Amino acid sequence: MSRVCKIILVCEGWRDSAFARGFLVAAGIDGRSIDAKVNPRGSGHDWVKIQFAEESANLARFAEGRGVLGLLDEDGQGAAFREKEVADRLKERGLGSISAQDGRCLLLPTRNLETWLYWLTAQRAGSPLNVDEETDYKMAGPPAGSPRIGDQDCRPAGEYLHTLNHAQPPDGCPGMLCQALGRLREFLKAVRR
Amino acid sequence: MLTRFYADNYRCLSNFTLPLEPLSVLLGANGSGKSTVLFLIAKLRDFILGRGDSLELFPPETLTRWDKRIEQTFELGLRLEQGEYIYRLRVRHEAPERALNKVIEETLNLNGQPLFAANDQVIHLYKDSHKEGGQMLPDWHVSGISRINERRDNLKLMAFRRAIEGTLVLALNPALVSAISAAKQPVTIPMPDCSDFADWLKHISTAESLATQEAEQNLAKGGLPGFRVFQTDPSGDAGILQCIFQPRLKFRLDELSSGQIALVILETVVAVAGERSGILILDEPGNFLGLSEIQPLLARLQDAALEGRFQVLLTAHHPIAVDFLAAGHGSWLEREPSGPARVQPIRVAESMEGDKAGLRVSDLIARGWLSGLGVAGQKAASENEVQASTRQPDAQPRP
Numbered sequence: 255m256s257r258v259c260k261i262i263l264v265c266e267g268w269r270d271s272a273f274a275r276g277f278l279v280a281a282g283i284d285g286r287s288i289d290a291k292v293n294p295r296g297s298g299h300d301w302v303k304i305q306f307a308e309e310s311a312n313l314a315r316f317a318e319g320r321g322v323l324g325l326l327d328e329d330g331q332g333a334a335f336r337e338k339e340v341a342d343r344l345k346e347r348g349l350g351s352i353s354a355q356d357g358r359c360l361l362l363p364t365r366n367l368e369t370w371l372y373w374l375t376a377q378r379a380g381s382p383l384n385v386d387e388e389t390d391y392k393m394a395g396p397p398a399g400s401p402r403i404g405d406q407d408c409r410p411a412g413e414y415l416h417t418l419n420h421a422q423p424p425d426g427c428p429g430m431l432c433q434a435l436g437r438l439r440e441f442l443k444a445v446r447r
Numbered sequence: 448m449l450t451r452f453y454a455d456n457y458r459c460l461s462n463f464t465l466p467l468e469p470l471s472v473l474l475g476a477n478g479s480g481k482s483t484v485l486f487l488i489a490k491l492r493d494f495i496l497g498r499g500d501s502l503e504l505f506p507p508e509t510l511t512r513w514d515k516r517i518e519q520t521f522e523l524g525l526r527l528e529q530g531e532y533i534y535r536l537r538v539r540h541e542a543p544e545r546a547l548n549k550v551i552e553e554t555l556n557l558n559g560q561p562l563f564a565a566n567d568q569v570i571h572l573y574k575d576s577h578k579e580g581g582q583m584l585p586d587w588h589v590s591g592i593s594r595i596n597e598r599r600d601n602l603k604l605m606a607f608r609r610a611i612e613g614t615l616v617l618a619l620n621p622a623l624v625s626a627i628s629a630a631k632q633p634v635t636i637p638m639p640d641c642s643d644f645a646d647w648l649k650h651i652s653t654a655e656s657l658a659t660q661e662a663e664q665n666l667a668k669g670g671l672p673g674f675r676v677f678q679t680d681p682s683g684d685a686g687i688l689q690c691i692f693q694p695r696l697k698f699r700l701d702e703l704s705s706g707q708i709a710l711v712i713l714e715t716v717v718a719v720a721g722e723r724s725g726i727l728i729l730d731e732p733g734n735f736l737g738l739s740e741i742q743p744l745l746a747r748l749q750d751a752a753l754e755g756r757f758q759v760l761l762t763a764h765h766p767i768a769v770d771f772l773a774a775g776h777g778s779w780l781e782r783e784p785s786g787p788a789r790v791q792p793i794r795v796a797e798s799m800e801g802d803k804a805g806l807r808v809s810d811l812i813a814r815g816w817l818s819g820l821g822v823a824g825q826k827a828a829s830e831n832e833v834q835a836s837t838r839q840p841d842a843q844p845r846p
Contacts, residue, residue, distance in 0.1 A: 257670070257737075257740060257743065258739075259739070259742075268753060272753070272754075275746075275750075284668075285743070286668075286669055286743045289742050290746060292775075294770075294774030405753040405754055406753075406754040409750070409754065
């Protein structure tokens with residue numbers, strides 16, 4: 255029996271895809287059913303927006319019970335602005351809105367994925383850390399009291415995210431990560447249909 | 448992890464330096480030197496471990512055809528927890544017409560300090576403290592490092608040798624893979640074509656049993672649905688490697704399809720490389736695999752490499768592999784006809800972003816538009832906004 259791809263990840267970099275795959279596999283999704291499309295340059299909002307719309311179109315044509323999961327750093331532009339940019343792309347192509355319930359899930363790490371990685375890694379280690387969603391930890395370095403995270407921390411952070419209660423996340427959980435937890439829950443329901 | 452590979456006057460490799468990362472992907476046209484690099488690493492491994500001598504591993508036919516010099520030079524950089532090792536080997540072909548050569552230099556340094564130094568007259572041994580630890584007479588054709596026994600004061604040298612021993616270099620050819628294991632001695636390193644896979648699996652089933660179990664589990668939940676375990680059935684003095692499927696179906700390894708054999712071998716080497724924290728070198732791993740199996744394999748290799756579980760060096764022609772890995776981890780090899788191989792990292796230009804995003808890297812390669820050296824390549828770079836970097840290959844002549 256041949257492998258069937260159920261989820262397409264659209265990510266700015268390998269770290270995002272490792273993080274998202276860590277979460278999905280911890281949630282019981284077969285890792286072999288996940289394909290990652292990673293921007294060749296390692297960053298690039300436009301690339302993610304274009305590919306998210308492209309894969310959403312493919313989803314509409316080919317796939318019941320399959321999904322597209324995109325990660326797009328907010329990078330100080332405002333999460334609502336970023337989301338609207340992607341929504342406009344979908345609208346241009348006559349596709350529905352961003353909707354985790356329909357398998358089109360967009361996560362918006364704010365300020366960027368590193369914010370989530372630092373918070374989750376510290377939480378997982380049992381030494382909670384305060385992070386804010388304005389500081390660019392990728393450029394500024396780790397929050398006070400935290401070692402610098404590396405590539406090897408992305409997947410465990412995603413796995414740990416799955417252990418959190420989406421309805422009652424721990425104190426200090428970054429706002430957009432709380433939102434992401436809710437969206438991922440809906441997304442998992444959609445792709446398990 | 449291997450950090451650097453250097454070869455001079457070996458086939459198409461002339462004063463050729465290749466920096467290596469946790470994940471490195473070699474791309475280039477047929478005959479550009481990709482496989483030559485991979486197989487030369489295997490030869491250096493075999494030489495260092497005493498699995499072959501200079502006469503058989505570096506025969507005169509391996510001298511660069513257009514080069515009149517009679518010396519070949521090879522270097523490997525290796526980073527371990529002990530520090531940065533540099534291994535250097537020079538082979539002199541005194542009488543190429545009689546296939547005679549000899550090792551004129553073999554050295555191993557750690558962080559710039561000597562651990563081993565040999566010329567064609569004497570071998571100087573060093574302790575872990577880098578103080579002289581005696582002398583030996585060299586064998587002109589055999590690695591001196593391979594002849595040294597482990598002692599309490601040469602653990603750094605032994606760490607190097609073990610890391611080299613943990614290097615797997617494979618260019619699969621399922622048609623040659625035999626289910627029969629008949630080797631009298633344990634096969635600790637498989638042949639590059641894995642024709643002796645059954646013998647090797649027999650060895651690692653006892654020496655690295657956890658890796659074998661992991662391979663079996665991954666095969667069962669991956670590309671070989673219904674697969675359960677490997678089993679070697681005795682047959683006279685030999686054994687026959689069987690793959691046991693549910694419900695109690697048994698197939699000899701060589702009864703599986705080419706793609707299935709490739710999957711069996713790849714899952715096994717990935718598990719073994721993980722167990723060893725070793726170095727995995729694969730020539731065209733996507734060959735023989737069904738399209739749907741390629742991305743999961745590459746994703747696992749990429750994860751393993753970037754998370755530091757083991758190092759991966761591979762060549763690729765397959766579009767899925769090229770598009771998935773090239774821009775972040777690719778190096779482009781290129782040759783003029785009858786000229787030396789040159790290498791440059793593949794870099795996607797800034798203007799590749801957004802609505803200007805153009806052809807995929809695999810399309811550029813397929814059309815011959817990705818090139819860092821030729822005129823056509825430069826034109827293509829400007830038109831298609833994907834280019835190899837302009838870094839020049841190592842042009843300094845080596846001593």
